[in-house]
């Protein structure tokens with residue numbers, strides 16, 4: 215699918231060294247976008263993403279701990295300067311970090327989950343806002359269906375953080391609408407990336423695929439397609455909305 219309006223857009227994607235962020239970066243480059251490939255620890259993965267991006271367009275490597283205000287501000291400024299502005303911000307960086315049930319979770323773990331998944335969005339969005347105002351651009355936040363159903367064992371705190379992402383997406387959509395900036399979210403279900411290689415057993419991955427109505431777990435590309443749609447003019451009158459990408463695993467009326 216080609217979205218003509220996306221050609222030459224300047225797109226900054228956080229957490230593009232792996233999984234969903236990487237696939238999204240490559241898909242935006244296929245549309246002719248200039249792509250900011252942000253990473254934190256996985257430099258090699260980010261370099262591989264950029265190599266893919268450069269096959270059809272151009273882009274830039276950017277490093278920052280997404281929890282740190284100064285680093286994020288510097289990273290966003292660097293992208294805006296080199297790209298000549300920002301049209302789309304994809305707030306994708308995030309992690310479960312660990313599985314810790316409420317009964318035994320440490321306060322440090324709780325705060326780190328919220329810093330990684332929620333504070334990160336505040337920091338990147340606020341740094342990008344002057345540029346998005348100028349371009350009347352848009353934001354896509356990556357939440358999770360866990361924010362709807364509460365997550366599995368040991369992922370309840372992460373689920374709470376992703377619920378905050380969903381709610382803040384609506385609040386941001388209200389606040390930024392006067393600037394002509396749309397804000398939407400994509401809620402992935404069970405997507406086969408490094409995330410589940412780290413946090414789910416092979417048996418669990420197989421079991422989830424079997425009970426998913428569409429008969430498989432998702433791919434990073436499944437999620438990227440929804441991000442592109444929301445970022446494009448095809449979604450020009452859509453704001454404060456979400457698209458759940460989960461093969462029918464969790465349906466809501």
Ligand SMILES: NC(=O)c1ccc[n+]([C@@H]2O[C@H](COP(=O)([O-])OP(=O)(O)OC[C@H]3O[C@@H](n4cnc5c(N)ncnc54)[C@H](OP(=O)(O)O)[C@@H]3O)[C@@H](O)[C@H]2O)c1
Nearest residue numbers: 229231232233234253254255256280307308358405407409
């Ligand atoms: N996979 C799923 O089933 C699923 C389901 C629902 C929601 N999600 C959400 O989708 C997003 C992408 O996940 P994924 O599955 O693609 O996982 P992934 O392959 O593990 O990628 C996570 C990305 O986030 C970055 N990141 C994590 N902590 C960071 C920090 N402190 N500072 C900067 N970057 C940081 C990582 O950067 P480095 O590796 O460079 O450090 C990496 O690029 C996350 O927000 C996740 O919560 C995933």
